[in-house]
Amino acid sequence: MPSEVKEKPIYAVAAAVQLPTVSDSEFEASLAELRELAKTLGFTVLRTFIQKRASFDTTGYLGIGKRQEIEHYAAHEAGCEIEAILVDHEISPSQARNLEKETGCGVMDRTMVILEIFHNNARSRAARAQVEIARLGYMAPRLREAAKLAGSQGRQRSGVGGRGAGESHTELDRRKIRDRIAELQLEIVAMEAERKTQRARRQERQGLASVALVGYTNAGKSTLMRALTGSEVLVANKLFATLDTTVRTLHPESVPRVLVSDTVGFIKNLPHGLVASFKSTLDEALDAALLLHVIDASDPGFERQLEVTDTVLAEIAADVVPRLRIFNKIDHVGDAAAQAECTAALRAKYPDCVVMSARRPDEVALLRQTILAFFRQNLVEAELFLPWSAQQLRGEIFAQCEVLEERADAAGAFFRVRGESDSLSRLREQFDLVS
Ligand SMILES: Nc1nc2c(ncn2[C@@H]2O[C@H](COP(=O)(O)OP(=O)(O)OP(=O)(O)O)[C@@H](O)[C@H]2O)c(=O)[nH]1
Ligand SMILES: [Mg+2]
Numbered sequence: 001m002p003s004e005v006k007e008k009p010i011y012a013v014a015a016a017v018q019l020p021t022v023s024d025s026e027f028e029a030s031l032a033e034l035r036e037l038a039k040t041l042g043f044t045v046l047r048t049f050i051q052k053r054a055s056f057d058t059t060g061y062l063g064i065g066k067r068q069e070i071e072h073y074a075a076h077e078a079g080c081e082i083e084a085i086l087v088d089h090e091i092s093p094s095q096a097r098n099l100e101k102e103t104g105c106g107v108m109d110r111t112m113v114i115l116e117i118f119h120n121n122a123r124s125r126a127a128r129a130q131v132e133i134a135r136l137g138y139m140a141p142r143l144r145e146a147a148k149l150a151g152s153q154g155r156q157r158s159g160v161g162g163r164g165a166g167e168s169h170t171e172l173d174r175r176k177i178r179d180r181i182a183e184l185q186l187e188i189v190a191m192e193a194e195r196k197t198q199r200a201r202r203q204e205r206q207g208l209a210s211v212a213l214v215g216y217t218n219a220g221k222s223t224l225m226r227a228l229t230g231s232e233v234l235v236a237n238k239l240f241a242t243l244d245t246t247v248r249t250l251h252p253e254s255v256p257r258v259l260v261s262d263t264v265g266f267i268k269n270l271p272h273g274l275v276a277s278f279k280s281t282l283d284e285a286l287d288a289a290l291l292l293h294v295i296d297a298s299d300p301g302f303e304r305q306l307e308v309t310d311t312v313l314a315e316i317a318a319d320v321v322p323r324l325r326i327f328n329k330i331d332h333v334g335d336a337a338a339q340a341e342c343t344a345a346l347r348a349k350y351p352d353c354v355v356m357s358a359r360r361p362d363e364v365a366l367l368r369q370t371i372l373a374f375f376r377q378n379l380v381e382a383e384l385f386l387p388w389s390a391q392q393l394r395g396e397i398f399a400q401c402e403v404l405e406e407r408a409d410a411a412g413a414f415f416r417v418r419g420e421s422d423s424l425s426r427l428r429e430q431f432d433l434v435s
Contacts, residue, residue: 137181216295
């Protein structure tokens with residue numbers, strides 16, 4: 001029997017302040033999500049410390065009593081080393097520093113946790129650059145805080161490497177960060193331009209229609225992508241498994257041919273730096289003619305997740321793109337009766353939505369039909385004439401149109417077809433060139 005190699009657990013505690021404006025269920029859902037995020041990073045969360053307060057404590061986020069409770073727990077009760085306190089909000093650098101000092105544990109706020117996951121999962125050059133920008137943006141003010149600690153020691157650097165005399169470490173580091181961000185931004189602009197031209201060329205050449213899968217992290221976008229396109233994209237029961245946009249064609253091939261893109265998932269309080277960084281990745285979504293908004297119907301907090309996605313889509317100005325809501329994972333909602341009840345309730349509340357499971361091939365096939373029906377609305381019927389001298393283009397007609405009828409005479413072949421008007425004009429131009 002192969003023995004399983006177990007990684008040594010890394011222990012953490014979670015901590016959160018509940019403000020009066022936040023309902024119990026909202027608060028609980030957010031904490032549950034923080035624990036999921038922690039798990040994705042490899043932490044075992046031993047305990048959760050919560051506190052109701054009118055506002056965050058300016059010194060240490062939690063009140064002094066709660067901070068001491070954590071310190072006591074870590075030092076005397078946990079029985080193991082607590083590597084980190086995971087805080088369910090973005091906190092200021094000084095709050096983090098004080099909390100750290102008083103409890104003797106490292107501190108990671110929600111933003112840092114999400115940034116770490118993005119950092120671990122970024123694969124492509126573009127995603128890595130985007131995450132690095134967001135991380136540097138997060139680090140810059142924290143450097144200042146670290147410098148304050150050392151500040152009284154008056155460390156100064158004298159004109160090294162041509163820099164001005166008397167420039168402090170922090171200023172130097174901050175300048176380095178600024179330069180690095182600028183450099184990365186230039187790289188991204190170049191990569192983006194290249195991708196745009198490639199995409200435009202590809203779409204123009206092939207007359208493709210495109211849809212983009214968008215939605216909350218872990219909703220099942222990549223699973224649907226696989227099911228719809230027969231491709232092997234990464235599916236994982238962890239948050240932010242996908243960071244890069246992948247594009248595949250709908251399978252089996254259809255008329256018009258439809259491109260499907262899988263995109264990065266959203267989350268509540270997505271760090272602002274990341275929203276900005278991932279805008280370019282999400283441009284793919286903006287270019288799509290139809291958005292498939294995937295929602296995990298089996299998650300009790302799905303309505304909140306749905307709102308978050310709607311908000312982010314509005315932020316990136318993608319709210320004008322036609323959208324189909326897909327309530328996924330219906331197989332995961334209790335027994336058959338519960339599933340039927342949930343389906344009826346969803347259909348009543350969200351007319352025109354699709355309720356399905358990405359694990360049921362018949363329902364995936366129905367979704368494919370729905371997608372095709374959307375694109376077929378815009379198809380027109382036309383007659384094309386292809387002279388015998390240009391028969392090499394016959395395949396193009398079949399690739400880009402649905403052929404309703406074909407007949408021939410001495411000069412060539414006539415096709416009665418249904419296709420997108422743009423594709424039809426392009427085909428006619430091609431025929432004119434060769435005939
Ligand atoms: N029961 C059930 N599980 C599903 C379904 N669709 C996806 N899953 C599971 O949900 C988890 C997340 O699926 P993914 O497809 O990776 O989710 P995603 O939306 O791409 O997530 P990110 O890339 O993190 O944004 C995986 O464990 C899937 O197997 C479904 O219809 N039913
Ligand atoms: Mg994914």
